[in-house]
Amino acid sequence: MSILSRKEFHDEQAAYDYVEARVWPHGATCPKCGERDRVSKMGGKSTRIGAYKCYKCRKPFTVKVGTIFESSHVPMHIWLQAIYLMCASKKGISSNQLHRTLGVTLKTAWFMSHRIREAMRTEGGAFGVGGGSVEIDETFIGKEPGVTKTKTARGGAHKMKVLTLVDRDTRTAKSVVIDDLRVDTMAKAVAENMSREARMITDEYRQYKHMAKDVAAQHEFVRHSAGEYVRQDDPEIHTNTVEGFYSVFKRGMKGVYQHCQKQHLHRYAAEFDFRYNNRAAKEISDTVRADIALTGIVGKRLTYQTIGA
Structure with a gap:
């Protein structure tokens, strides 16, 4: 069965559950005040998928807040498809290809790809420690x-x-x-x-x-x-x-x-x-590579004005 047939790539609730499990490994955490205990999932037919409420600061939130997904109207399962495709394409995948494959506009595909690249970006390290x-x-x-x-x-x-x-x-x-x-x-x-x-x-x-x-x-x-x-x-x-x-x-x-x-x-x-x-030579599969990229989404929000400036 194709990896892209997995439930989180097609079902919005499953997609939210998948991201929450990786961003909040210890349970839902309020991005405003950091509260974890006094947080509960919101119910009701009109409640949007993945909505929680913090009873410390009284603010509603989802796993999108404070990440590359914030303020995006693109469904979460489409985001997961885009992340997987970018992580699995050894030489990259163009915005035009994402636009055609995902069924989003070219402008949206370009914006999504830059946000995902930002999640992949890391700060400077210390290569050659110990005389390497x-x-x-x-x-x-x-x-x-x-x-x-x-x-x-x-x-x-x-x-x-x-x-x-x-x-x-x-x-x-x-x-x-x-x-x-x-x-x-x-x-x-x-x-x-x-x-x-x-x-x-x-x-x-x-x-x-x-x-x-x-x-x-x-x-x-x-x-x-x-x-x-x-x-x-x-x-x-x-x-x-x-x-x-x-x-x-x-x-x-x-x-x-x-x-x-x-x-x-x-x-x-x-x-x-x-x-x-995070390549195959290190025995890291495309799926694991995409999961690693997901761990980098927090605190990396970009606006269109920021990217296009």
């Missing part, structure tokens, strides 16, 4: 706003820039959108996401050499310009892991999403980070 190895590389996507490509311009100066760190020990990735490739800009992004005691592994790009002493305990690199992709004297020195991450990221950005404004790029990057960090 962290691969770092940069890539170029689309076009930098306000920058015109010239005949004398070199490399990706006219493109948007993404810096990605991959921790080999935890097998997780973190991508950061940066404005330029200056040493201080790149060093700041690395320092915010990598432990000072880490071993940094990069290619021979000079910016990494200049920042290494300030952000890492050790710096190793391979010389791609000389045809070296794995250090002969130490097979652990390579950037193949982060480049493998980019192979999926760039296929998705070019083949599925195609056009992305810089103000939204950090959410698209977070989407690919999320799927990579």
Whole structure:
């Protein structure tokens, strides 16, 4: 039987029950005052599905309040379908495809996908704790706003820039959108996401050499310009892991999403980070990945004006 045949993908009450079980593992909790004991489910034929009342602050609420679902008129079971489809699509799923598959308008599909990406987004961590190895590389996507490509311009100066760190020990990735490739800009992004005691592994790009002493305990690199992709004297020195991450990221950005404004790029990057960090290689199924995304919906509310600004 298809996973999308499950009850929570078609029945609204079942969908609310499914989300409540993951957002409120210890029972319904008032999002206004945090009360858990003096809370009860509201009854009556005219009562909306999933409505509760807090008898401490006297406010009614549902599991949508304070999450990416707040103020949305899209049925909860449609939200669950969208989350599952985005979590199960290795290279992403376009708003046009969601619009056609879910039967919502294109504008609604675009809005939903950005809210879901926000649920997938995590704050900076500490890669390379305990002296672990962290691969770092940069890539170029689309076009930098306000920058015109010239005949004398070199490399990706006219493109948007993404810096990605991959921790080999935890097998997780973190991508950061940066404005330029200056040493201080790149060093700041690395320092915010990598432990000072880490071993940094990069290619021979000079910016990494200049920042290494300030952000890492050790710096190793391979010389791609000389045809070296794995250090002969130490097979652990390579950037193949982060480049493998980019192979999926760039296929998705070019083949599925195609056009992305810089103000939204950090959410698209977070989407690919999320799927990579919760991938099948870690024995995480599509269903479990969608459940993990659901745990990130709280406190992530976005308005259309916020996203479209």
